[in-house]
Amino acid sequence: MAEKTYKWVGTRQPRPDGADKVTGRARFGADFDMPGQLVGKVLRSPHAHANIRSIDTSKAEALPGVKAVMTSADMPDMPDEMAPAGEVMVNLRDVTRNVMAREKALYDGHAVAAVAATTEAIARQALALIEVDYEVLPHVIDVDQAVAEGAPILHENLRTKNVDGAEDTLTNVAARIQFTKGDMDSGWSQADVVIEHAFTTKPVHQGYIEPHAAVASTTEDGQVQLWCSTQGQFNVRGYCAKLLGMETSQIRVTPSEIGGGFGGKTVVYGEPLAIKLSQKAGKPVKIVMTREEVFRGSGPTAAGAMDVKLGATKDGRIVAADLNIRMQAGAFPGAPVGPACMCSFACYDIDNINVVGFDVVSNRPKVAAYRAPGSPVAAWGVESAINMLAEKLGMDQLELRIKNAAREGTKTHYGPTFKDIGMAATLDAAKNSPHYQTPLKPGQGRGVAVGFWFNIGMDSSAACHVGEDGTVTLISGSPDIGGSRASLALMAAEELGVDYQKIRPIVADTASIGFNFLTGGSRVTFATGMAVVQAVREAIDELRARAAKLWEVDVEAVIWEDGCAKPAGSNVGDFEPLSLAEIAVNAGKTGGPINGHAQLNAQGAGPGFGAQIYDVSVDQDTGHVTVDRCTVVQDVGTAIHPDYVEGQLQGGVVQGIGWALNEEYIYNDKGQLENTGFLDYRMPVASDLPMIEPIIVEVPNPNHPYGVRGVGEVPIVPPMAAIGNAIAGATGIRMTDLPMSPPKLSAAIDAARVSEAADD
Amino acid sequence: MAKVILTRWLARQFTAGQIEHQVPGLTIRALARELEYRYPGIIKHLEDGVAVAIDGEIYQNAFLEKVEPNSEVAFMPPIEGG
Amino acid sequence: MRYVAPSTLEEASAFLVDANGNGRVLAGGTDLLVQLRAGMANPDTIVDVKHIDELMTIKEEADGIRIGAAVCGQAMGEHAGLNNTWPGLVEATELIGSTQVQGRASAGGNLCNASPAADSVPAMIAAGAMISVYGPDGHRELAVENFATAPGKTNLKEGELITSIKLPKPAEHSGDAYLRMTPRTEMDIAIVGLGVALTLDSEGTVTAARVGLGAVAPTAMLVKEAGDALVGSKLDDEALERAAEACRKACNPINDKRGTIEYRTKIAGVLLKRVAKIAAERAGS
Numbered sequence A: 001m002a003e004k005t006y007k008w009v010g011t012r013q014p015r016p017d018g019a020d021k022v023t024g025r026a027r028f029g030a031d032f033d034m035p036g037q038l039v040g041k042v043l044r045s046p047h048a049h050a051n052i053r054s055i056d057t058s059k060a061e062a063l064p065g066v067k068a069v070m071t072s073a074d075m076p077d078m079p080d081e082m083a084p085a086g087e088v089m090v091n092l093r094d095v096t097r098n099v100m101a102r103e104k105a106l107y108d109g110h111a112v113a114a115v116a117a118t119t120e121a122i123a124r125q126a127l128a129l130i131e132v133d134y135e136v137l138p139h140v141i142d143v144d145q146a147v148a149e150g151a152p153i154l155h156e157n158l159r160t161k162n163v164d165g166a167e168d169t170l171t172n173v174a175a176r177i178q179f180t181k182g183d184m185d186s187g188w189s190q191a192d193v194v195i196e197h198a199f200t201t202k203p204v205h206q207g208y209i210e211p212h213a214a215v216a217s218t219t220e221d222g223q224v225q226l227w228c229s230t231q232g233q234f235n236v237r238g239y240c241a242k243l244l245g246m247e248t249s250q251i252r253v254t255p256s257e258i259g260g261g262f263g264g265k266t267v268v269y270g271e272p273l274a275i276k277l278s279q280k281a282g283k284p285v286k287i288v289m290t291r292e293e294v295f296r297g298s299g300p301t302a303a304g305a306m307d308v309k310l311g312a313t314k315d316g317r318i319v320a321a322d323l324n325i326r327m328q329a330g331a332f333p334g335a336p337v338g339p340a341c342m343c344s345f346a347c348y349d350i351d352n353i354n355v356v357g358f359d360v361v362s363n364r365p366k367v368a369a370y371r372a373p374g375s376p377v378a379a380w381g382v383e384s385a386i387n388m389l390a391e392k393l394g395m396d397q398l399e400l401r402i403k404n405a406a407r408e409g410t411k412t413h414y415g416p417t418f419k420d421i422g423m424a425a426t427l428d429a430a431k432n433s434p435h436y437q438t439p440l441k442p443g444q445g446r447g448v449a450v451g452f453w454f455n456i457g458m459d460s461s462a463a464c465h466v467g468e469d470g471t472v473t474l475i476s477g478s479p480d481i482g483g484s485r486a487s488l489a490l491m492a493a494e495e496l497g498v499d500y501q502k503i504r505p506i507v508a509d510t511a512s513i514g515f516n517f518l519t520g521g522s523r524v525t526f527a528t529g530m531a532v533v534q535a536v537r538e539a540i541d542e543l544r545a546r547a548a549k550l551w552e553v554d555v556e557a558v559i560w561e562d563g564c565a566k567p568a569g570s571n572v573g574d575f576e577p578l579s580l581a582e583i584a585v586n587a588g589k590t591g592g593p594i595n596g597h598a599q600l601n602a603q604g605a606g607p608g609f610g611a612q613i614y615d616v617s618v619d620q621d622t623g624h625v626t627v628d629r630c631t632v633v634q635d636v637g638t639a640i641h642p643d644y645v646e647g648q649l650q651g652g653v654v655q656g657i658g659w660a661l662n663e664e665y666i667y668n669d670k671g672q673l674e675n676t677g678f679l680d681y682r683m684p685v686a687s688d689l690p691m692i693e694p695i696i697v698e699v700p701n702p703n704h705p706y707g708v709r710g711v712g713e714v715p716i717v718p719p720m721a722a723i724g725n726a727i728a729g730a731t732g733i734r735m736t737d738l739p740m741s742p743p744k745l746s747a748a749i750d751a752a753r754v755s756e757a758a759d760d
Numbered sequence B: 001m002a003k004v005i006l007t008r009w010l011a012r013q014f015t016a017g018q019i020e021h022q023v024p025g026l027t028i029r030a031l032a033r034e035l036e037y038r039y040p041g042i043i044k045h046l047e048d049g050v051a052v053a054i055d056g057e058i059y060q061n062a063f064l065e066k067v068e069p070n071s072e073v074a075f076m077p078p079i080e081g082g
Numbered sequence C: 001m002r003y004v005a006p007s008t009l010e011e012a013s014a015f016l017v018d019a020n021g022n023g024r025v026l027a028g029g030t031d032l033l034v035q036l037r038a039g040m041a042n043p044d045t046i047v048d049v050k051h052i053d054e055l056m057t058i059k060e061e062a063d064g065i066r067i068g069a070a071v072c073g074q075a076m077g078e079h080a081g082l083n084n085t086w087p088g089l090v091e092a093t094e095l096i097g098s099t100q101v102q103g104r105a106s107a108g109g110n111l112c113n114a115s116p117a118a119d120s121v122p123a124m125i126a127a128g129a130m131i132s133v134y135g136p137d138g139h140r141e142l143a144v145e146n147f148a149t150a151p152g153k154t155n156l157k158e159g160e161l162i163t164s165i166k167l168p169k170p171a172e173h174s175g176d177a178y179l180r181m182t183p184r185t186e187m188d189i190a191i192v193g194l195g196v197a198l199t200l201d202s203e204g205t206v207t208a209a210r211v212g213l214g215a216v217a218p219t220a221m222l223v224k225e226a227g228d229a230l231v232g233s234k235l236d237d238e239a240l241e242r243a244a245e246a247c248r249k250a251c252n253p254i255n256d257k258r259g260t261i262e263y264r265t266k267i268a269g270v271l272l273k274r275v276a277k278i279a280a281e282r283a284g285s
């Protein structure tokens, strides 16, 4: 594709929502209030696994100030089948049970009842008055223990999908999936060198700053308004309508500004409860989670336990690859095991591949999406094993990857054959980076890893309204998490040929714009961007038509250039260009308001590849790891707003460093979560991080008007393995279980010293 | 004829394990209908809750999408994201 | 809940006595306010002591420096005399929280909150600091290592509060230092915290040494054997190892979400060696 030059796309403009955010004026979920609003609070199970024999709410109801109490009995039960809710296929039986426990509490923190009261103190008091008769059951937290024979069974009705003869067997394994390519026996027989190892990861929380918050207000005629912090107001609407037996048009959801989501705000928790309580109380109800509730009750990402086996020829050609991965779904099926299996070896061109994955339930909160769901877990095992292979072959870790990189024509193990992809370009950029060219300092280790994500499209709607003064309101339904308003406005400015500042992008509620699938999967700049461009083009066509009317020429004789209607050629007539503002001011006289609309299912999202390089130092006595230098290389298609592209790359790396080094859930022997706050759930702070150097590779996506692929998912895929590889470089020790926290690394270093001493 | 690639478990359930199929049809819907004719019951697994890669590009909710005579069409699990 | 802000010690003590065990002193509030919000504390009376001059000033006296109990970390960090004489204590205090927390958090609060992992406490123990207490029975003094009795418990009696902390004037060629081990570099809680104060003679031989150790037992403590092991040495490997071993022996930690017994014990030894060297370097210069 020829290099295009743009006036606005690719420039670093101030974000439209910036002033509000830095002055504290922006309204996040908990900032919405209604007159007469009640405080909603949720009672949560203290048990990891228990039958609920009965719930007595009478004392709570009798407490003055309590206006409504609810349990699962207030919501209809749902059939055990996959159904669409806001364009996501979900099992509504499970969703309704996750939102509020029915026959069983399945994890510490599982919601069992909720109250709405005039004050928070009364609401808390009411929770204490609800009597739940639990029959405590044995529980299981760990994924491999959940699969083991004799493990406590979470769901009597669960049978393993895709396994013959599983009809009669009680199990915690919800599904088995498998992908194969080539012939494994032949692969292994060609291999001169084989690596085989087991790896585990821990579930980690998305760690968004803003806890979930929702305010629901219902009216006597059954209409509901909901304000909440979400990645997808249309998905919230879809879920709530299904769970409460309502019509979608009766629920109007307005998304607040959002203090992070990372996938964790793609599902519902308190939203349907706030609606139900509001319906019962006849007043608005506000539910805001505490941080403790966020940790105990909302989705972390899935963890995995896996076995990886790789075979290669002496010269470093990988000829066989095998992955068996058990992923932890939490209390209900739905670990991202499909993507984990598909992404696992997607970066490589390998002839013989076998990948088997399992979706496993255990007594922990149901997982939610987290950046590139599943991919980082598989990459931890695969990318660690690739380095073990490089060590065994005596090859450079980056050379081995370059030699086996997926490229145009590579057939993946999950079916499709890659077209034009940026894996090779990304690896070349990594190899030529100043970082990789710089020698290590004494004591340091360097690690590399690569990562893949599909990127997705899905449904978006957008509208472009031209104001009477020639400024433009740009309307979409995609919550702005990573600066998407700025990116959408840049594309609109480019199309229209007007100043970026003349375009005001807004995020509309579910009643003010057509359906938009949620913000996630790195789709907004791609898919909503496409809708925006189409909507703007429709408005431009209308602008041309108005100019044609004024000039009394055919619309084909009018072109749009530099923000003006111009005659297509000298034969059209001698007309001065008409600016957007000049046409807009006469809109009423030439046919009424000038708007453009578009709605589409965006297809052809381009796959994203990334490579990351880390230098670390290890304190050999304490096991403390310092990340000294980090470079993140990624093919993003086109960087519409480079600041926010870099922000996504850096943010993914930060979360990956936390996942690698310290983040984990700590359970006591009763299955209760012990670290329910940021003091003991250790996400990195600024001083834990080096400057993270982004290198943006731009291989434009031919399916998008501005070449966008998607950015936000890939950067969290490589960090864990890359850091593990760097630690191996610095210490000679291969860590196989996350997190590589100081106590664990220190113990491993000591164990290695002991065995070295024994060898001497 | 498009080259259709099924997931392993669909193949196990419906096609006696055969993963690759030569199928006539110029849209995803046409391919799905032809496969349903050959393997009754398979269509609901091809029309909902799946993604389709047409010549390496992923389509979600694909239905009326065009397919070239020599296209490779792979059905795969749907993809969401964070 | 009642909030009072007396300007004299006598009034403050009287308010605490009136509250009948349900009164709490408020210094910087960086522990207390967090506990209130979490529902872990629910006092009837809050006695803000920041209007009592004595608690808010740092005074250089003939035989040392007296730090008001409610003086914040930021003020300690900016005090030249304190930095010159007890840099280790200053660095320990400055580890507490962040810039924002530093503007409030006090050494008195750190002591009275009685967390085994409190950062300033091992440094104060190493320095040989004395605590001045005022209460219904008047003034009394006690050594820092004798102050906390259990996690969250001190030997303050009803109506008593800390007024100041007195640091002795160090002998010539003395130095102190403090290090803690935390998985994160900031905003974390010590897995082990260790302070050393020592004095050298003109040859570089240690003539006096005190070691304070935190986060590895129900209370921070003085590890006398560790200090003794250093005395008479030039901090050679053998002496350091003996002192490290004394620290490891003194450990009586729990396995919890913040660290394992093995790890805490090991790190106590690691830190002893590192901290002693820094203190000696300061003493020598």
Ligand SMILES: Cc1cc2nc3c(=O)[nH]c(=O)nc-3n(C[C@H](O)[C@H](O)[C@H](O)COP(=O)(O)OP(=O)(O)OC[C@H]3O[C@@H](n4cnc5c(N)ncnc54)[C@H](O)[C@@H]3O)c2cc1C
Pocket: C024, C025, C026, C027, C028, C029, C030, C031, C032, C033, C034, C049, C069, C070, C095, C096, C097, C098, C101, C104, C105, C106, C107, C108, C109, C110, C111, C112, C113, C117, C118, C119, C120, C156, C160, C161, C162, C163, C187, C188, C189
């Ligand atoms: C974000 C954050 C990070 C933190 N990081 C650290 C850290 O790294 N290391 C660390 O050690 N601590 C840390 N803390 C805890 C806290 O900041 C310290 O313990 C601080 O020294 C407490 O001082 P304060 O003046 O704020 O105490 P307050 O909260 O005012 O008081 C603490 C307790 O002592 C009592 N009290 C206070 N003064 C007196 C007095 N003069 N007489 C009698 N009783 C008194 C109070 O009643 C209360 O029980 C952190 C706290 C926060 C919020």
